[in-house]
Structure formats: structure tokens, C-alpha cells
Amino acid sequence: MAYRLIIILALLFNKNLYSQNNSISDTEKQSNSLTSEKKKLNTIPSDEKVLIDGELDESIWQKAEIATNFVMFEPDNGKPIAQNKKSDVKIVYDNEAIYIGAMLYDNEPNKIMKEITQRDNDGSSDFFGVSINGYNDGQQEFRFYVTAAGVQLDCNSNSQTGEDFSWDAIWESKTKITDKGWIVEMRIPYSALRFSKESVQTWGINFLRQIRRDRQLYTWTHIDNKKGSFEQQAGELHGIENIKTPTRLFFFPYASIYVSNDKKNGTKTELKGGLDIKYGINDAFTLDAILVPDFGQTALDNQILNLGPFEQQFNENRPFFTEGTDLFSKGDLFYSRRIGGRPSLRRGGLNQEKETNEIIEEYPSKVNLLNALKISGRTKGGLGIGFLNAITQKTEATLLDTISQTKRKVIIEPITNFSILTLDQRFNKNSSVSLVNTNVTRDGEFRDANVTALVWDLNTTKNTFNLSGDFKYSNVNEYKNLDDRKGYNTSLNFAETSGKIRFNVGAKYVSKEYDNNDLGINFITNYSSVSGNINYRMLKPSENLNAFRLNWNVYTEYENITGKLQGLNLNTNYHFTTKKNNGFGVGFNSKPINTYDFYSPGAEGRFVTIPKNYGAWVYYSSNYNKKFAVDIEPYFTEYFEGDRIEYGISFGPRYRLNNKISFILNYNFGKQNSDRGLVDYQGDNIIYAQRDVNSSTLALSTKYALNNKMTININSRYYWSYVQNDKFLSLQTNGTLIDSDYTNSLNQDFNTWNIDCSYSWWISPGSQLNMLYRNTSLNSLSEIQNIDKNVSHNFNSLFGDKLQHTFSISLRYFLDYNRAKSWI
Template sequence: MTPKSCILIALFLLTCTFSIAQKKSLQAVSVTENITVDGRLDEEIWKTAPIATDFVMFDPDNGKPISPEKKTNVQVVYDNTAVYIAAILYDNEPQKILKEITQRDIFGTADNFGIFINGFNDGQQDFRFFVSASGVQMDAVFTEQNGEDLTWDAIWDSHARITDEGWVIEMKIPYAALRFPKADIQTWGINFYRELRRDRQQYTWNHIDTKIDNESAQSGLLEGIHNISPPTRLFFIPYSSLYYEKSYDYTANTSVADSKFKVGMDIKYGINDSFTLDAILVPDFGQTRFDNVELNLGPFEQQFNENRPFFTEGTDLFNKGDLLYTRRIGGSPSTSGKIRDNEVLESIPTTTNLINALKISGRTKKGLGIGVLNAITEKTFGYLRDTVTGNIRKTEVEPLANYNVVVFDQRFNKNSSVSLINTNVTRNGDYRDANVSAMIFDLNTKQNTYNAAGNFKYSYINEMTGIADKKGYYTGLSLAETSGNYRFSGGATYVSKDFDDNDLGINFFTNYHALSFAANYRILNPNKNFNSFKLYTDAYTEFQNTTGRIQQAKFNIFVNSTTRKNDYWGYGLNIIPLKTYDFYEARVDERFVEMPENYRAWIYFSSNFNRKFAFDFEPSITATSEKDRYTYDFLFIPRYRVNNRLMLIYNFNYIHNNHNKGWVDFDGDDIIFAKRNRDTYLNTLETKYAINNKMTVNLAARYYWSYAENLEFQTLQNDGTLVHSNYNQDKNSNFNSWNVDLSYSWWFAPGSQISFLYRNNAITDEYNLYAVNKNFGKNFTNLFSDNLNNIFSVSIRYFIDYNAAKNWF
């Protein structure tokens, strides 16, 4: 190790004597009178409670004091059940306060007030609660690594009211929504936030210096909370759902209808002041958002977003190390069953049913975070057909399976952590089992000026009977400067060939080592042209371990900026100046295809969303060193806010791949590629109508059409080049997908919701075609011809607090 390397590493091990700027302090006051959360602040306690004021700008002009006309005063009081917050947000032009009504957790075009609470005052995780000027609630868990996770939802109360002097907020946040140590005297990290939306200005009470890349560590202090006795944290959320579905049965050549009724329950239990148990009994995810299915011609599966609330809420601890892809739980079966001679797969379910799931998570007073996630899926069957006799036989394609994640995350110095993670999938019987363990660290100097991060991951696969077990590892290290106008980083990664975390995670690339470097420049305060300006450059090289061939060699340079009128501009170049080698497209181990030099240019513009009409626009073009091989991409997203209740957003995306080359088939020992043209059209429409801040009607419609037309077949050579092939089969593809969700949602009580959903969807997936029908109208019409599924559902969820329910009896 060189002396220079020793000096860099020592920066992360030595204790720095400097600290972040002086923290403000606010004294919370105990209250015995009943507080009605109505935004009127007429309780006696608000006349005497200490006030937090003197906000300073966070963005864009960091550090600038708030103007006297926009003075903001905040008070905090508490009792044995909750903390209460009162905020008066002065505005000398109250008629200009923006107040679009949105769904929960969507900020929209509205002024916002927020409170950031860190019960452990460890500078690493905030529970954030926001209220817009229209009274819409947003809440999130914030960490420096993941930012704001708005999928986390808590049960709390708030009320916003516009006045002649601005607007007023009153909030009640139960202790059940927070995490803090069991101690007689509490000292919490706290910050207050205000967004003046019409000016696109953000302010905080305790100054957050943007030269330092750590927001949580720059909170102020909330003192004075003592001798509280929080009630039992036990909540029941029973639900019932009714589904009616009508679809076309091709076997019977007729439409069929089916209905089903589901009941179940979610349970949340506070094991102690720091740890919480979440469990779902008889899960129901029938009203989750549809998946954006696409034509997939590549060697890897399509990755989908997680839309099931249990697997999105409060999972930041389980996402450590990027080992968890929750769509594996209840995903497609892992086998095709035991196929005999003359049998072919007739049908197989696309998902497995989830029996139940639970998670336990929390953090001790000394900063040790512990998380346990466990889920069980049921045995699943598919059907095989004998090609000789025509008989249909049922076969097991997925046994009873248990999915488990355990995380230990130790925080220290208010900005650093070391974590141990283990994921495990155990399948009943002679099926593949998988275990992955990881150690990761994220170390920062006390002033948050330098960072060292790294990981070591080890996978062990116990294959099915007769197949050798598989072991692999993944390791990486990065060093970065994280403060100031100029910032730099560099890193290295090594991944062995047999590393495999795909039973509970998702990872496509193995058997490589890589080096990376990045540098960027940013302005920290506005100048005469820009509110913000950032210039990024990075370089990345990746080598296949076995052959040493280059898999990736790219250089990027791009700019992100915000004008003084709050329009966003971005533009850049992505350059691959060397020939590289793809070891995955051939679908055969150790075979590769040569990829040409590649040059992509793009520009992005997003107009200020404060305007009633706004739009996003992003064209790009990619050229290669091969004649006539290029891609162009056009994205246009106009939006129109009719009023504070009604919003329309349209998304159009067109992509043309010219003379693209990809795998299509095997012909004996030959690997057949095709030179092809591919066109993709995406049209989506989203409409929101807010009846009030508790009721919304939403429409989401998506039509996706993509087709690939082969121009020439080619055979892959051992050196990665392609030569003309006499292969002659019909291998064109044409894929159409349609989805519509029309929903009504009413939050009729805290944590309680009734929702109605009408959904229809259709897919036509045509492959091995001689010719593709390129007529847009006919493709759209054919999609609905005896192919449309219709589902109507109603679901009711009711939140029950044990402390209130016990009084019923």
C-alpha cells in the first residue's frame, strides 16, 4: 500500500476536532389541557410555549435569512401520547399562496411545512412529516444513503388554514409514529422546513449548509421532553375486499365471470419504545398499481417496481447492501416442474400466493439497528401436456418457500455505519436453497468532507439434487470528497463468476472487475444566470475476469441546471470510445459478441411546474461506428393544471433502433443473431381530480406498442464477430399492452380508507411472425378483440388503536 493510500484511509479513522456549526435549541413544554387539531391555536399553551423562528434559506440561496414578510414561528408541546406542533407561516401576499390538492404523499404545486424528527439525535435518520397549504399530508423516512422514502406511512393528524396574514398549521404526531430511546430525559434532533412554492424557495430553522453532504447531522435540538409514559403501541388494520372479474376464456371460446371476497388484517405492535412488529395475515394486493410490461428481447428478465405497501413502507433498513428485490417474494415459480419424455409445459402461474409476512425493525439507544423480514409463499402447481396422448398432468413448480432477511446496522459518530446483512431462501424438498451474507460500511469524517464506503458479499447456493453447490463473492471500495464546489470520487469492484443473489435479490452481471472515477463542480449559491448549476464527469471501465476483455469502457459528461425562472436544463454526452464485448447476449457461457464504439448525446428541459401548463422534453440520439446502426429517442410530457383540483399529464415516448443486433435462436451448435429494426411507442395519460384533501379520483391509462423486424440473420463467431447466415425462420415480434386504472379513494379517518377500482387490461404478444403489422390503428383495435380483462373491486381498511378500542368494552 502506498503512503498516499495510507493517508487517505487515515482520514476516516482519526477523530476530527472540528464540528458542524452551532445548533439551535427549542424547549418543548408539557401540556395537560386537551388540544384540538383545527389550525386555530386557541389553547392557552400556545400563548406561552417557546418559539422557534429566524429561518434561513436551504435552496437556492443557501444561508440567506428569510425575509420579515415571510417570518415563520413554530412551537412544540407534548403529553403522554404525542407531540403537538403549531406553526404560523406569515405571508404578505396570502392570495398568492399555492395550494394544489393532491393525493397523500404527493407534494404538488403547493406551499409546504415540515418537521424533521430524529429521536436518537444520531444525525442519520429523520422521520419527516409535511403538510401542504391545502392540508394534504406527506411523510417519509430520510437517510443520507436513500434520501426521502415516501412509501413509509404513519398515522398522525394535522390541519392547515389560510388566514389574512399567511397560513397556520397544527399537527399531532403520536409517539407510535416515532422512534426514540427509553429515557427519563429526551433530547431529539429536530428541524423545521418551509417551502415557498411560488418562488421555489426552501427554508429550514436550523441552517443546513449545502457545502456539507449530510442534512440529518445539521438538525437543531428539541429539549424538555421528560418523564413521558407512551401508551401501548398496538394497532389492528382489518380489511375486506370484493372482486368481480370478467375475461375471455379461449378454451371455452366465451367470456367468463368470477367473483371473490377476501378478508384479512395488518397488525402493528410496538415491542418496546424502539422496535416495532408489522405483520400481514391473509395478504391482499389486488388494488396495487399495474406493472409496466414491455417487449423484452434481451438476455435478462424485466425488473418491476414494488407496489405492495407492506414491502415498500419503512424498508430502508432492509435495503442495506442492495440484496433485497421484494418482487421475488410471491413472484414467478422457480422451476417448470418435473417434465417427462414427450411432455411440454402447458401453463404455469405467473405468481405464487403469499401466505403471510412479518417484519421487526428498530434501533437501540446505542445506535444498533436490527431488522428481521420473513415471508412464506404456498406450494404452486402448473400443468404439463403429453404430446403423444394429449393428457394433461399437474406438476409442482414451486414448493412451500420461506424468505428471510436479517440486518444489523451500527451507527456511530452521527454520520457513519457498519452493517451485517443476511438473506435466505429455503424451499421445501429437493429444491434450490440460497443464502447471501454481506458486510458493508459507510464512513465519514466528522465534518462530512470525506467518505469511504465498501462492501463484501458472499453467496452460497445449495442446488437441487445432482447439481454442485455454488459459492461466489462480490466486493467493492470507494473513496470520495463530499463537500465544497469541487467533489471527487473513485472506486473499484470485483465480482466472482459464481456470485448469485437472485433468489431474493436481483443482479445480472458477474465475473468482472471494474474501476471508476468521477468529478463534479457545482455552484453553492445562485448567480446572475442560474439558481443551481452542476457539471458532472465520470469514467468507468469493466473487464471480464476469465478473458480480460473489456465489457464496458465509458466516459460521461453532463450538466444539470436551474435557471433564475426555475426552468430545468440538462444536457450531456455518453461516450464508449472502444470496442467492448457482451458476455450475456449470446445466452451461452463464455461466448461473447463484439459491440461497436458508441456515442450518445441528449438534452433535457423541464419547465417550471408552477405554471398551469408545463412540460418535460428529452430527445437523444446514439450513433455507433457501424454503418446505419443508431438509435433516436424522443420523450415529451406535457401537463396542465386546470385548477387546484384537476391535473392532466400526458406522456409520449418514441424510440427507434436502427440495425440493432441481438440473439434470436439456436440452430444446432450455431448461435443466431438478427440485424433488426425496432420501434417502440409509449402513450400514457394520468388524471387526478381531488374532491378534497381526503378524497381523490384518479385515472391512469397506458398503451405500449413495440415491434422488431429482422432484416438479416447472422451467425456468431468464436471471436465475437457476426457473419451472414442462411438461417431462415419467421422470428419477427409484435407486442401490445393496454392498462387502465380508474379509482376513487377516501381517507375517511386517520389510517382508514375505502377505495373503489375499475381496471381493464389486455396484452397481445406475437412472436415468430413472418411479417409485422405496422398499422397503429389495427394494432390498437386488435388488442381489444376478445382480449380485454375487466375487474371491479372495492376495499375497506379500518385503523383500530388498541388504546381506544379497549375503552369500547
């Protein structure tokens, strides 16, 4: 049935694909004259002060060269911009910064979309942006955007990882809407960029403009979507000469107050203060340091009921570990949540340290970070160097003797040093080879770990083919273990990266002893895999569609020792966007033969059989330009094993009342019927349960923007998951499950609640005041006989004595050494 539907969908799109082919030639003819040669823009020095007021009334703007003749990037790639949407951009510079002035014409200025959002979120707005590559090496760009509402966005971008909006720079911008369109004026200091110290600079540059109501994106230099890389098709900026950049030394002192209250501990007040430092070693390398960290206002982790054999992976919310860390992501060895994460000696392991009559009175769940620094940059020859080091505090648990009432401390995490070093050599404007090393050194009777990786990403001169891969080697030393555990992980991938039809094939091998989990995260080892993908994409809009893509994927995975198939997935999916900018997608998954899970049993050499299955999903996402929009995605997976099935739905309506107020609701429901999962051990007997698992998440985000510098955000989340065991099963050595006489009741009920109400005010560039009220609650029950499935009862159980309240105010101030020096 699934394959019949695939054929029908392909036939339905056949007309669209042919009509697309017939429409290519005209627009290509129009744009060939614009794309035959790389565009160049000359800038001039300014001898007058440029005021960032959105006026462009300084005389220097009249003398500057104009960058114009923008070309559409999407949806109709290569089509010149209409004359009534003409975009004219100029650049001037002095010894402190470059200045960008843009006149963005619009024949219907009253239709310019300008929703006010938080920083790094363009919302439903027009925007203008500039991409700057100080090395002109076609690989990494710093991008600065500003919306028609005056909201700033910034990121760094490269062809391997895409745009990273966690990076934040300090720069100025101002916008103004006129009867001819809108004006943008920017001041980007050299401290926000990276470039070599040459008397004559040549930078890669491009400008971007989004006309949101038409969902059209234009660039100054044409970006041909038949080619694989955005960064390599930039134009060039000439004319910056003999600049004398100021000292790049910035201080970020901060002060915070926290007031917390809960039933158990009462009310506590805590004052914090500290300092972050950013120092430009030269125009290419920067040192960042946090001397006294304060992460009290970072976003909460979205906890779930984790029934699998692997830990839950959380997003990094601490700015120091998200900003400008692209070099440290090479080789996928760095999971920053390890720093200041859970102690090495878990609560279960601490039970072995207890004496008779002792109980665990206090067990800290996290380790405090003492300080951290990172150095990163790139030489003129393309060598990127990144070094990050962090030290965490010794952490102790308290054991209480219930008879003598004496207490003693047990170290659960010693003082620990984490470091990562990356050397990344770029060449040919599209390729790189990297050497990465991570090291964790713990004091005393705890394990140390070292992991090294060689990573390569090689592209042909015309960006038509790519060869990528890595070789990783880990060495873990357990205290008093004479034999270190050594393992390796290697992969190789080959891909075609241009044209309408593209493909990739890859293979991977991971040895049993490979372990990078001290500073990285890795779930499975002892396997080898082979994968492949072929996809088709529209490069031009057709008569009925703006975009269309079709993918076929295959993935196989084998356990190394037995050679058993432990992973298999055959998948095909379609994605398309209509002329009204509504998105649709459908996918089909199939595992046509049984596979074997070697991880959930948690015992050497044991495995459980996963029956063959098939599934499907579909999604619809309406145009976000409209005040009301909705996302919806149902799915199901059916197993060839009794009545075992999984199904669910995600539903996300959103409403934008006006440019200042918006609401986003997200509801997710998932049901696993007659699932099989590990519950207990009885000697060598491994007990599974046939169980039903129900999970629901309801989240609401509300935004009220007073202006483009002040926003109030309210984010709430309620999560509930429960497990009802139907019967118990015993795992056999051949991977099958048979009925067991196990009788313990191990039903589970897990629910959490949290709400964050925050007020954020960007007082000036780099300086921010934050006020936050937060309340959280968690209710986790296990080994229960009966589950209360009443939603209101369950929700109410989270309140009352379980609620924890926190109110905090934090002020972070940006202080430029050069200005402070002038005060003195």
C-alpha cells in the same frame, strides 16, 4: 465536435460562476450569526386537550417557546427569511403525542399555492414540515409534511438513501389560510416515531417551509450545502420528560370484493378479508405482520418487449414491502418482488417433466404469499436490527394427457421460506457498519440459497470525505448437487463529499459464481470495474442561474477470465436552473474503442463485439408552477458499424386546470436502426439478426380531487414495440458477425393496454376506502412474417375478446387497541 461544444458551454457559464463568487460574502455574513451554534428549542407538557383544528387557540400555545429565524436552504443557501415571511413554530406534548403549531406569515396570502393532490405528493403547493430524530444521532429522521391544501406527506430519510415516501405513518394535521399567511397544526403520536426509553429525551429536530411560487425552501436550523449531510445539521428539542407512552398495538382489518370478467373465463366474484397487525415491542422496535395478504389493488407492472439477456425489473407496489424497509436495503441484497414472484420451475423447464402426449394445461404465473412479518428498530447505542420473514404457498402446474385425458399435478414452486436479517451499527453521528444475511429455503427437490454481506459507510468528523464499500458472499445449493456454488462480490469507493468541487473513485470485483438472485437481483457476474467522477456545483445563485452542476464520469469494466473490456463509458453533462425556474441539461457519451458482450450470446465463453459509439442528449423542463408545463428530452447514439444508430424522444406536457384538476401526458418513442440481437441457436451455431426495433409508449394521468381526503385518478398506458429482422448473422468465436443462411422469420409484435380508474377516500387517519375499475389487454406475436404497422389496427387489436375487466371495492380500517379497550 462534442468537445468543442463542451468548451463553448463552459465559457458561456464562466461569467455566471464568477458573478456567483462575488455574491457569496454578503449572505454568508448575514447568516453566520445564525449558524455558529446549534439551535435548541424547549417544549413544555400540555395539561389541556389540544384540538387539531388549525386555530392554535388553546392557552398552552401562548406559553410555549417559539422557534423562528428561518434560513434559506435553496436556492440562496444561508440567506435569512424575509420579515414578511416570518415563520414561528411551537411544540407541546403529553403522554400520547407531540403537537406542533406553526404560524407561517405571508404578505400576499392570496398567492399561496395550494394544489390538492394524493397523499405523499406536494404538487404545486406551499408546505410546512418537521424532521424528527428520536436518537439525535444525526443519521435518520422521520419527516412529516403538510401542504397549504391540507395534504399529508411523510417519509423517513437518511444520508445514504435520501427520502423514502413509501413509509406511511398515522398522524393528524389541519391547515388554515388567514389574512396574515397560513396556520399549521399537527398531532404526531409517539407510535409514529422511534426513540429510546429515557426519562429525559433529547431529540434532533428541524422545521422546513417551502414557498412554492418563489421555489424557495427554508429551514429553521441552517443546512449548509457545502457539507454532505442534511440530517447532521439539525437542531435539538429539549423538555420531553417522564412520558408514559401508551401500548402501541394497532389492527388493520380489511374486506374486499372483486368482480372480474373476460371472454375465456366469464364473470367471477371473489370475497377477501384479512388482518394486518402493528405492535410496538417498545418505543424503539416495531413488529408488522400480514396474516392474510390482499394486494389486488396494487399498481400494474409496466411490461415491455424485453429483447435483452436479463429479466425485466419491476417496482415494488405492495405496501408491506415498501414501508419502513430502509434497514433491509443495506447491501442491495433484497429484491422483494422475489417473494410471491414467478415459480422456480419455469414453463420451459416443465417441458422436461412432461411424459409422451402430455401438454401443459395450466401454469400459474405467480406464487401466492401466505403471510409475512418484519421486526425493525434501533437501540439507544445506535444498533439497528431488522428481521423480515415471509412464507409462500406450494404452487402446482397441471399436465394433461391428450390421449387418456387424465391430469396430474407437478410442483413448480414448493412451500418456501424467505428471510433477511440486518444488524446496522451507527457511530460518530455519520457512519455505519452493517451485517446482512438473506436466506431462501425451499422444501423438496429445489435449490436453497444463502447470501451474507458486510457493508460499511464511513465519514470523517467534518463530513468532508467518505469511504464506503462491501463484501458479499453467496452460497447456492442445487438439489442433488454435491458441490455448492460459492461466489463473492466486493467493492470499495472513496469520495470527497463537501465543497464546490467533489470527486469519487471506486472499484468492484464480482466472481463468476456469485449469485444472489433467490432474494435479490443481479444481472452480471465475472467482471471487475474501475470508475471515477468529478463534479462542480454552484452553492449560491449567480446573476442568471439558481443552480448549476457539471459532471465528468468514466467507467471501465473487464471480464475476469479473458481480461477483455466489456464496458466503457466516458460522459460529461451539465444541468442548470434559470431564475425563472426552468431546467436545462445536456450530456455527451462516448465509447471510443470496441467492447465485448459476454452475456447476450447465452453460451459459456462466447462473446459478441459491440462497436465503438458516441451519443448525446438534451432536456428541457419548464417551471411546474405554471398551469401549463412541459418536459422534453431527445437523444441519439451512433455506432461505428454501417448505419447502426439509436435515437428517440420523450415528451411530457402537463396542464393544471385548477387546484383540483390536472392532466399529465407522457409520450416516449425509441428507434434502434440496424441493431444486432440474438434470435436462435442451431447446435453450436449462435444466430443473430440485424434488425430494426421501434417502441412507443403513450400514458395519460388525470386527477380530480374532491377535497384533500378524496381523489379520483384515471391512469392509462398504451405500449407498442415491434421487431423487423433485415438479415441473419452467425456469431464467430472471435466475436464478429458474418452473414448466415438462416431462413426462419422471427419478427415480433408486442403491445399492451391498461387503464385504472380509482376513487380513494381517507375516511379517518389510517382508514381508507378504495374503489377501482381496471381493464387490461396484451397482444404478443412472434415468428411472424409481416408486421401490421398501422397504429389504429394495432391499437384496436387489443380490444374485444382480449380485454380483461376487474371492479373491486376495498375497505381498510385502523383500530387502535387503546381506544378499543376503552369501548370494552
